[in-house]
Amino acid sequence: MLVHGPAKPTGHTLATPGVLALLALTVMGMGVAGYRLVFGLQAVTNLDQQHPWGLWIAIDVGTGVALAAGGFTTAALVHVFHRQRYSALMRPALLTAMLGYTFVGIGLMFDLGRYYNIWHPILPSMWQGNSVLFEVGLCVMCYLTVLYIEFLPIVCERFAGDDRYPRLGPVCAWVQRVVRKTMFLLILAGVVLSCLHQSSLGTLMVIAPSKVHPLWYTPILPLLFLLSAIAVGFPMVIFESIYASWSMKSKYEMHLLAPLARFIPVFLGVYLAFKIGDMVVRESYTHFAATSVTGALFASEIILGLVVPLALLLSARVRSSPRWLLIASLMVVLGVALNRVNIFLVSYQPPYAVKSYVPSVGEFVLTVGLIACLMLVYRVIVTYLPVLSSAPKAGTA
Amino acid sequence: MALNRREFMRVAGVAGAGVAFANNQSHANEFAQLPGSADQMMGVLVDIPNCIGCRKCEYACQESAGFDVAPLETFEDKSVFAQDRRPTPSSYTVVNRYGHPTGDSKPAHVKVNCLHCLEPACVSACLVRALTKEPSGPVVYDAAKCMGCRYCMVACPFQIPAYEYDNATTPQVRKCTMCFGQLTKNGGVPACVKACPQDCVIYGKRNDLLRLAHDRISAHPDVYIDHVYGEHEAGGTSWLYLSSIPYEELGFVKAGLTAPPALTELIQHGIFKYWIPPLALYGLLGIIMKLSRPDPSEQAAQAESGTVEC
Numbered sequence: 001m002l003v004h005g006p007a008k009p010t011g012h013t014l015a016t017p018g019v020l021a022l023l024a025l026t027v028m029g030m031g032v033a034g035y036r037l038v039f040g041l042q043a044v045t046n047l048d049q050q051h052p053w054g055l056w057i058a059i060d061v062g063t064g065v066a067l068a069a070g071g072f073t074t075a076a077l078v079h080v081f082h083r084q085r086y087s088a089l090m091r092p093a094l095l096t097a098m099l100g101y102t103f104v105g106i107g108l109m110f111d112l113g114r115y116y117n118i119w120h121p122i123l124p125s126m127w128q129g130n131s132v133l134f135e136v137g138l139c140v141m142c143y144l145t146v147l148y149i150e151f152l153p154i155v156c157e158r159f160a161g162d163d164r165y166p167r168l169g170p171v172c173a174w175v176q177r178v179v180r181k182t183m184f185l186l187i188l189a190g191v192v193l194s195c196l197h198q199s200s201l202g203t204l205m206v207i208a209p210s211k212v213h214p215l216w217y218t219p220i221l222p223l224l225f226l227l228s229a230i231a232v233g234f235p236m237v238i239f240e241s242i243y244a245s246w247s248m249k250s251k252y253e254m255h256l257l258a259p260l261a262r263f264i265p266v267f268l269g270v271y272l273a274f275k276i277g278d279m280v281v282r283e284s285y286t287h288f289a290a291t292s293v294t295g296a297l298f299a300s301e302i303i304l305g306l307v308v309p310l311a312l313l314l315s316a317r318v319r320s321s322p323r324w325l326l327i328a329s330l331m332v333v334l335g336v337a338l339n340r341v342n343i344f345l346v347s348y349q350p351p352y353a354v355k356s357y358v359p360s361v362g363e364f365v366l367t368v369g370l371i372a373c374l375m376l377v378y379r380v381i382v383t384y385l386p387v388l389s390s391a392p393k394a395g396t397a
Numbered sequence: 398m399a400l401n402r403r404e405f406m407r408v409a410g411v412a413g414a415g416v417a418f419a420n421n422q423s424h425a426n427e428f429a430q431l432p433g434s435a436d437q438m439m440g441v442l443v444d445i446p447n448c449i450g451c452r453k454c455e456y457a458c459q460e461s462a463g464f465d466v467a468p469l470e471t472f473e474d475k476s477v478f479a480q481d482r483r484p485t486p487s488s489y490t491v492v493n494r495y496g497h498p499t500g501d502s503k504p505a506h507v508k509v510n511c512l513h514c515l516e517p518a519c520v521s522a523c524l525v526r527a528l529t530k531e532p533s534g535p536v537v538y539d540a541a542k543c544m545g546c547r548y549c550m551v552a553c554p555f556q557i558p559a560y561e562y563d564n565a566t567t568p569q570v571r572k573c574t575m576c577f578g579q580l581t582k583n584g585g586v587p588a589c590v591k592a593c594p595q596d597c598v599i600y601g602k603r604n605d606l607l608r609l610a611h612d613r614i615s616a617h618p619d620v621y622i623d624h625v626y627g628e629h630e631a632g633g634t635s636w637l638y639l640s641s642i643p644y645e646e647l648g649f650v651k652a653g654l655t656a657p658p659a660l661t662e663l664i665q666h667g668i669f670k671y672w673i674p675p676l677a678l679y680g681l682l683g684i685i686m687k688l689s690r691p692d693p694s695e696q697a698a699q700a701e702s703g704t705v706e707c
Contacts, residue, residue, distance in 0.1 A: 040565030049483060049559050052547035080682050082689040113545020113560065113568035117525070120544055126525040130662050133548050134524035135669075184686060192679045196668065207518055207552045207661045209653060219660060222668075351556050351650045352483055 007091050007386040009158070012248050014383060022376040029369010032362045033110050041113065044362040050350040055359035058344035059367050060107030063337045064100055065140070065201055066229050070240070071097020071147065072194035073233030077263075079187045086256060088389040091154060092244070093237050095378060095387050098147040101140060103374045110366060132203045139197035146190045153179050158385050198229040205343055213347035214287045215298045218278050221343070227274060231267035232336040234260055235309075235329035242326045244388065252322045253389075261319040261329075268310040268332065275302065297342050305335010438515075439534040440603035440635040441575070441590060442610055443508055445647070446620055447597040450478065450494055450506035457592030458490045458510075461579060481648055484510055486559045486571035490589055495647050505640070507647050508589070508598065511536060511557045511573035512627055513635035514656065519549035519558060521658030527570075534603065534635040535575035543570060554631045554652045575635070603635055610639050632656025 036044040047054050074093035077083050109115040120126050121137045128134045156172035159165050179186075202225025205212050218224070238257050245252045279285050289295040309331040318324040345357065382388050452472040459466040464487045478494035485491075490510035513536045520528045520536060527542040528549055545568055550558045561568040576587035583591050590600040599606065607628060614621045626644050627634035630652040638644070645651060668674055 036565075038565060040563055040568070042562035043565075045562075047560075047562060049485070049550075050556065052550035052560060076682070080686045080689070082686070082691055084691065111546075113547070113564075114543055115545070117542070117544045120525040120542060123525075126542055128524050128526050129669075130521045130658065130665065131524040131548075132661050132665055133522060133546065135665060137524055184683075188679050188682050188686065191682055192675055195678060196675060199668070200665070203661055203664050204548070205551075206664065207522055207657050208554070209657060209660075210554050210650060211551075219664070222664060348551075352481070352648075 005389055007088070007154075007389045009384050009386055010248060010382050010388055012383055014380065018247060019376065019379060022372040022379070025372035026369050026376055029366050029373065032366040032369065035362070036110055036366070041111075044360065044366075046357055046360045046363065048355075048357070050353040051348070051357035053344060053348070054111075054357060055345070055363040055367055056107055056111040058341045059337075060111070060370055061104050062201065062340040062344045064104040064107065065198065066225075066232055066336050066340055067236050067333065068097045068100030068104070069194065069198060069229040069233040070236040071100070071233075072191050073230055074237055075187050076191050079184070080191065086260060088253070089237055089241065089256060089260070091387045091389075092240060092382075094147065094150055094154075095381060096236070096240060098144075098151050099374050099378055099381075101144045101147060103370050104140065105144065107367070107370050132200055132207065135200045136197050136204065139193050139200065143190060143193040143197065146186050146193065149179060150183070150186055150190065154385055154387060194229075195226060199223065199226040201225050202343075205348075208348070211348055211350050212343070213294055213349055214282075214284050215279075215294060216343050216347040218282060218284070220274065220278055224271070224274060224278070227267070227271040228336050228339060231264070231271045232332055234264050234267075235332035238325060238329040239333055242322055242329075244382070248388075254320060254322060254325075257322075257325060258316075258320045261313055261325055264329075264332065265310050265313045268306055268313070272302070272306050272310065275306070294346060297338065297346055301335055301338045301342055304331060305338055306332075309335070437532050437534075438603045438635065439575075439600065440513070440606050440637060441587065442599040442601070442606040442637045442639065444597050444599065444613070445505055445507055445638060445640045445642075447595045448492070448506040448508065449595055449597075450475070450492055450504070451594060452477075452492050453592040453594060454490055454508060454589035454598060455488060455492060457588040458573070459488055461576060461583060461588035462489060462574075464488075482509075484557060484559055484572065486561045486569070489571065489573040493648055495642070505642055505647055507638075507649075509648070510589075510636070511575075512555055512631075513573075513575055514554075514631050515633040515635065516631075516656035516658055518552035518554060518631070518657040521662060522548045522552035524548070531577060533577075535577035536572075537574050537577045538570055538572070540567070540569045545570075552657065554657055555650060603637070606637055610637055613639060629654045632659070 032044060041047060045054055045056075070093045074086065074090055078087050078090045105118075109118060112118060121134055122141070153176045156176045159168045160172035160176065162168070199222035202221035202223070205217070206219060206221055209217060238261060241253050241257055244250075288298065290299065309328045312318045312324065312328040312331075318328055453469075456466060456469050456472045475494075478492075481493050482491040490508055493507050493509060495505045495507065513530075513534055515530075517528070517530055517536050520530050522528075524546070525542045525544060527539050527544075528536060529539070530536050545560075547558075547560055547570070549570060550556075550560060558570045558572045560570055576583055579588070580586065586600040590598045599609070601609070607625065610625045610628075614623055614625070620641050621639055622641060622643060624640070624644065626638035626640065626649055627636050632655055638649075640647060
């Protein structure tokens with residue numbers, strides 16, 4: 001058995017072309033964000049009275065939450081089911097989830113007309129238990145708090161042994177002790193909170209039966225959202241690991257990723273079964289037209305995002321090849337992203353719409369800027385904090 | 398003053414008609430679950446065949462809402478009927494014209510605004526109680542609570558709430574308030590009702606209006622189709638419509654007969670039933686966590702090699 005060395009700061013230089021490119025994209029996004037704050041949604045977005053939700057909700061929020069699912073699936077695998085061999089993947093997955101949800105919040109701020117009221121769901125006087133969005137909002141706030149607490153020991157680990165900050169040492173040691181003792185409660189809470197809001201995110205559109213295209217509208221949307229979130233968790237972890245190794249020119253963690261990839265076809269299979277079963281039961285295939293845009297997107301979501309990667313990942317050769325594993329994982333990630341875009345944008349067909357919604361350049365620039373900023377912060381954090389593990393030491397066990 | 402008296406007569410007439418035809422059909426059970434009792438719930442009946450498209454209701458609405466309203470004469474402009482219009486943040490009600498599909502020369506004019514659903518999807522959707530259903534019928538908005546998420550606009554089956562996208566700092570969701578809080582200003586009735594020169598927009602108790610509507614249908618089966626829009630649409634609405642033409646041809650959405658929140662609230666409250674499902678999942682995962690824990694000696698060995706995370 002190969003054993004990973006402890007996680008430690010990469011110390012990799014930040015002065016690389018890639019980092020500079022991310023910085024440039026971030027600055028552009030910030031420009032659009034500032035413009036939106038000063039001149040309003042109308043000046044930046046193509047939203048209208050028929051299309052209240054656009055790219056920012058579909059990508060920054062809908063897709064962002066789904067792709068941050070690696071955090072709770074890995075936590076369940078490592079800490080609940082105690083598959084210790086994968087523990088080296090826990091910290092990067094936790095960091096991705098923490099940053100993912102943080103940027104969901106930041107992205108949402110720019111979409112909210114009254115962003116300064118974003119904290120209102122905390123006030124018991126405004127609690128509205130019938131609202132699905134209330135459930136999503138409060139769960140995400142709680143989960144984000146849990147993620148920050150889970151990440152705290154990693155920050156403390158960095159400063160506890162550093163002679164330059166002698167006063168921080170005892171505080172950090174205390175925090176690590178306390179969090180470590182309560183960690184199992186936090187892990188369980190994180191998994192439960194994730195299951196709740198990942199599914200409720202799917203319930204959101206159930207309130208608009210007359211507007212959501214019948215190919216996608218189903219009362220089991222919450223179940224499909226939960227299953228797809230679980231299915232996309234490990235592919236996202238694999239994609240990040242391979243991407244991080246490639247960009248930092250370190251060794252691919254295939255000894256972990258290949259066995260981890262065995263779980264993916266199982267989750268994809270369950271998701272696919274419910275998706276097809278729902279289509280058969282509701283007879284929604286009667287609304288399928290291969291030549292229409294909706295039909296093509298629905299087919300892509302299922303074939304390219306589900307069936308093909310499922311078939312690929314059944315092969316041991318695919319799972320043990322970094323290139324093919326990356327391709328298959330990316331297909332799952334993009335497939336779930338497409339599903340969220342389909343549900344929040346493509347399938348939404350409001351009555352009285354005179355024109356369809358196409359995102360503006362500004363909306364794209366801000367979304368790209370947010371993703372770039374997330375990657376930038378990730379890069380900075382792994383440079384200075386112990387998140388990524390060093391290359392495996394062969395033969396120690 | 399004359400106007401007020403006429404309004405009074407109109408409302409009184411509705412009430413009288415309701416009493417006279419009380420045995421017609423009983424709607425008593427329908428209101429058992431509503432926030433207000435059937436007696437309190439007010440509504441408006443729009444008699445489409447009686448509308449002449451004068452747009453005085455549009456003017457009165459904008460004036461009552463305190464908008465910068467153009468002079469009354471400008472509302473006589475009939476060219477606006479060239480296109481179907483929708484309510485906007487500065488006009489809560491608009492009148493659209495539809496040529497009579499059967500070739501009859503008389504066009505139909507349809508006043509469009511919030512229908513004030515009995516179980517409003519927007520109210521169920523709003524996560525901070527910024528939208529509420531008043532016991533007397535109106536669905537009203539509190540901007541101070543609003544986050545501006547616009548989920549109400551997604552949820553509304555009639556696509557009514559309009560957003561002030563051009564306002565960068567304090568945008569509001571805008572829609573008809575049924576003149577909630579302004580009734581005394583308008584002589585006890587909504588501004589559009591007061592302004593209507595025809596027997597077209599009628600204010601009264603929803604029960605009475607329903608009876609009146611069915612009475613008109615049975616009295617003039619040659620004029621009206623046997624369908625009161627809003628009686629059952631989206632679970633029922635405080636505003637009701639009478640028409641001589643099928644509603645689909647007049648720009649009305651074909652809304653389902655159940656209130657949209659019925660399903661989402663069933664799912665939501667099912668997932669949180671007595672907190673059992675979340676707690677059960679928590680407990681189940683906890684048990685798995687305990688049972689699948691590797692034996693301590695192995696764990697210690699791993700801890701030494703630094704692989705066990707906190």
